[in-house]
Amino acid sequence: MPTVFIETYGCQMNVSDSELMLGKLAAEGYAAVDSPEAADVVLLNTCAIREHAETRVIGRLGELRRFLKKDAVLGVTGCMAQRLGPRLLETDSRVSLVIGPDGYRALPALIEGARKGERMIATEFDLEEHYEDVAASRFDGVKAWIPVQRGCDYRCTYCIVPYTRGNERSRQLEDVVRETGSVVAQGLTEVVLLGQTVNSYHDGARDFADLLRAVGAVPGLRRLRFTSPHPNDFSDGVIAAMAEVKAVCEHVHLPMQSGSSRTLKRMLRRYTREEYLDCVARLRAAIPGLGLTTDIIVGFPGETDEDFAETLSAVREVGFDDAFMFKFSAREGTPATRLPAEMTVPDDVMDARFNELLATVRGISRDRNFRRVGERCEVLVEKEARKGELLQARSRDFKTVLMPGDKSMIGQYFHVELTGTTGSTFTGQVVRERAPLPMSG
Ligand code: SAH
Ligand code: SF4
Ligand code: F3S
Numbered sequence: 324m325p326t327v328f329i330e331t332y333g334c335q336m337n338v339s340d341s342e343l344m345l346g347k348l349a350a351e352g353y354a355a356v357d358s359p360e361a362a363d364v365v366l367l368n369t370c371a372i373r374e375h376a377e378t379r380v381i382g383r384l385g386e387l388r389r390f391l392k393k394d395a396v397l398g399v400t401g402c403m404a405q406r407l408g409p410r411l412l413e414t415d416s417r418v419s420l421v422i423g424p425d426g427y428r429a430l431p432a433l434i435e436g437a438r439k440g441e442r443m444i445a446t447e448f449d450l451e452e453h454y455e456d457v458a459a460s461r462f463d464g465v466k467a468w469i470p471v472q473r474g475c476d477y478r479c480t481y482c483i484v485p486y487t488r489g490n491e492r493s494r495q496l497e498d499v500v501r502e503t504g505s506v507v508a509q510g511l512t513e514v515v516l517l518g519q520t521v522n523s524y525h526d527g528a529r530d531f532a533d534l535l536r537a538v539g540a541v542p543g544l545r546r547l548r549f550t551s552p553h554p555n556d557f558s559d560g561v562i563a564a565m566a567e568v569k570a571v572c573e574h575v576h577l578p579m580q581s582g583s584s585r586t587l588k589r590m591l592r593r594y595t596r597e598e599y600l601d602c603v604a605r606l607r608a609a610i611p612g613l614g615l616t617t618d619i620i621v622g623f624p625g626e627t628d629e630d631f632a633e634t635l636s637a638v639r640e641v642g643f644d645d646a647f648m649f650k651f652s653a654r655e656g657t658p659a660t661r662l663p664a665e666m667t668v669p670d671d672v673m674d675a676r677f678n679e680l681l682a683t684v685r686g687i688s689r690d691r692n693f694r695r696v697g698e699r700c701e702v703l704v705e706k707e708a709r710k711g712e713l714l715q716a717r718s719r720d721f722k723t724v725l726m727p728g729d730k731s732m733i734g735q736y737f738h739v740e741l742t743g744t745t746g747s748t749f750t751g752q753v754v755r756e757r758a759p760l761p762m763s764g
Contacts, residue, residue, distance in 0.1 A: 328362035333370025369403035402487035472518030539568035582637025583630035614720030622673035689746035
């Protein structure tokens with residue numbers, strides 16, 4: 324039996340694509356192995372979002388050379404493969420396979436070609452491709468990532484994704500519902516719907532509100548999440564569906580990027596500071612106890628001290644539970660690289676802003692979390708925690724809770740009391756077990 328090892332970088336969409344690739348190869352008789360030394364085929368499923376994401380992969384390729392079996396096929400897939408295409412083959416003589424996100428259907432044939440000594444490349448976009456007939460080999464036994472949309476039709480000026488994943492397209496609602504039914508039948512009770520702007524989902528006849536209602540009605544599904552939504556696509560209809568569908572969790576990851584309307588305009592985010600804050604207010608009014616997390620970029624070209632101060636004030640005004648923060652990274656070919664060079668934010672200014680933002684976000688989330696100690700909530704046990712003899716569980720509003728228990732509790736729901744917090748994660752004690760409820764509507 325040929326063996327394959329896949330290492331995944333980047334976002335959940337890439338994790339989900341790796342599950343599809345593994346599914347495709349399993350159907351062809353491949354066995355997955357968990358180290359590159361043992362594999363006949365080694366794939367790095369890569370990310371191109373920031374320069375650092377790519378330098379990590381280049382470094383890893385150099386390192387892997389030493390571990391690979393002599394005749395192993397080494398391939399690069401995903402966003403960096405799409406972005407660099409033939410340039411990857413030129414820079415690394417050991418790489419014999421380069422496949423973009425729409426090319427995984429041909430994976431077995433491409434591997435065959437590479438085995439024969441050819442260097443294979445597949446970076447055509449395919450707007451019809453949803454891998455409908457490929458059964459994913461899922462890594463996670465508790466929650467399922469389900470892509471509902473591929474590509475992106477926004478053109479945020481800093482972002483490489485539209486170039487690495489092409490235009491937006493949505494799966495048919497019935498296909499998403501069918502996949503949800505099949506993962507629930509396998510014992511998974513949480514589903515995360517994936518798309519770059521997932522709430523702009525539209526299959527020609529049904530929108531994201533319809534999708535939430537249809538997926539939320541699948542018997543046995545207990546938790547429904549989605550990532551990442553765009554503020555402009557939170558119509559009243561979508562928010563109403565979120566509030567109405569019991570399985571939809573009280574958490575939204577709502578990328579803000581900046582709190583300055585001037586910067587947002589240059590980013591082509593298509594909303595102002597006020598519109599973002601209004602979106603937050605509408606979500607909070609409809610969904611009590613909503614957890615809110617976000618993405619923020621510091622040092623976008625032309626960002627002044629005043630612009631940055633507006634980001635800090637928006638962070639305080641919203642009171643995010645957590646945020647992913649990034650230093651702006653210029654991506655070749657994106658519109659932001661055509662802004663005048665004098666607009667570039669110097670590294671030392673970027674670093675200082677980043678550190679200030681980090682301290683502000685951490686301080687706010689710490690305060691919010693300390694106020695929660697003593698509360699009770701439902702958690703789903705996800706896995707064994709990295710440290711100690713604890714389990715890692717998650718609340719509906721996306722808090723991480725570490726609790727005592729054994730492996731048999733993984734995948735089950737409990738009511739816990741939040742007994743303490745480090746400021747970011749909580750500790751919890753089981754108050755009572757909650758029997759699985761048949762959940763619908
Ligand atoms: N589709 C998602 C985001 C995908 S990328 C959305 O629109 O919300 C994840 C995050 O990476 C973005 O939200 C942004 O904060 C960050 N990011 C994207 N391009 C970047 C760049 N060139 N430099 C720094 N951060 C970037
Ligand atoms: Fe990138 Fe903007 Fe599309 Fe998100 S919405 S993937 S940030 S272009
Ligand atoms: Fe990275 Fe591609 Fe996701 S660039 S963030 S892996 S869509």
